[in-house]
Amino acid sequence: MDLRGMQDEHLTVGAWTKRCYFAGRALMDATLRPYDLGSTQWYVLWHLANSGPTVQRDLGRALELERATLSGIIAALVRKGLVQQTSDGEDQRQRLLTLTSSGEALWRELPDLSFIHQAAFDGIAETDLATTIRVLRLATERLQTLSRKA
Numbered sequence: 389m390d391l392r393g394m395q396d397e398h399l400t401v402g403a404w405t406k407r408c409y410f411a412g413r414a415l416m417d418a419t420l421r422p423y424d425l426g427s428t429q430w431y432v433l434w435h436l437a438n439s440g441p442t443v444q445r446d447l448g449r450a451l452e453l454e455r456a457t458l459s460g461i462i463a464a465l466v467r468k469g470l471v472q473q474t475s476d477g478e479d480q481r482q483r484l485l486t487l488t489s490s491g492e493a494l495w496r497e498l499p500d501l502s503f504i505h506q507a508a509f510d511g512i513a514e515t516d517l518a519t520t521i522r523v524l525r526l527a528t529e530r531l532q533t534l535s536r537k538a
Contacts, residue, residue: 432447433498
């Protein structure tokens with residue numbers, strides 16, 4: 389079905405989920421722009437700041453990023469001097485990612501992005517949020533299972 393001409397109230401749950409995601413991501417990108425970071429770069433820094441040094445392969449799995457996409461993001465963060473990429477001691481083929489001192493300093497300077505979640509969800513009943521999470525998690529699991537079978 390073509391959704392271009394449909395009124396907002398007739399959009400599907402998938403369409404509203406996509407719209408909400410893109411609205412949040414646009415706000416996140418706008419907030420990070422003065423720091424020369426995109427949202428996916430922020431997620432990499434967040435992971436390294438909160439989990440410590442991580443093997444690149446494991447980071448890709450944790451953030452659900454394709455290998456080529458992650459490689460480009462890591463290359464940009466290395467060029468900016470925010471992330472160091474070294475050989476993992478156990479497996480020389482694997483790359484260990486670590487925040488540099490500049491990366492740590494930038495991380496401390498970045499604004500708290502929790503205002504995005506607050507703007508979107510403050511005032512919505514916890515039971516409504518729990519139902520939404522449960523429904524979207526189940527739908528995601530079903531689609532991932534179907535995708536693995538294809």
